[in-house]
Amino acid sequence: MKVNLKRYGLYLVRWQLSTPILAGVGIILASMGALTAAIVANLIGGLIFFWVDRFIFTSETLDAQWEVKENICCVDCGKITRGYRLVKTQTYDRSDDPEPEFRCEDCSIKKSEVLKQQGHNH
Known part of the structure; x- marks a missing residue:
């Protein structure tokens, strides 16, 4: 749950x-x-x-902004681990993404930095 x-x-x-x-x-x-x-x-x-x-x-x-799943294959580095994906911010919405991309913690942090540079605050 x-x-x-x-x-x-x-x-x-x-x-x-x-x-x-x-x-x-x-x-x-x-x-x-x-x-x-x-x-x-x-x-x-x-x-x-x-x-x-x-x-x-x-x-x-009040919707959750992040989704976390266990045992994913990181879309960037291929590592099998706990995966994270940013779902929604005020300027970013992937809540209806038919093929969500999960990243390991390290790659998720890198992706977050890229999104911040693009003006998506979270």
């Missing part, structure tokens, strides 16, 4: 922000009983955080 650390980090922050909101609702509704307060707080949380979670998990803004 691939994990997008930006999405995961944002989700963890969102999770922490939900705590005071739901606790506040629970305190306000405590007179209704603990179970009822918890049900209403979770319904309110669902109404709010569905939209936040939807953004976190579907936004193209």
Whole structure:
């Protein structure tokens, strides 16, 4: 399973922000009983955080910029190793590349320098 650390980090922050909101609702509704307060707080949380979670998990803004694969043949030097490819930056997009090119770490660093010289910041 691939994990997008930006999405995961944002989700963890969102999770922490939900705590005071739901606790506040629970305190306000405590007179209704603990179970009822918890049900209403979770319904309110669902109404709010569905939209936040939807953004976190579907936004193209948060797409991973790099793809990493094990046991690739480097397109530049032919070494069999962990491979990297830059997928997307603000000025560079190879997310729909039908034949992605993976490079070993050394060749990936060299390719990154070339892209920087061409004005692609990443």
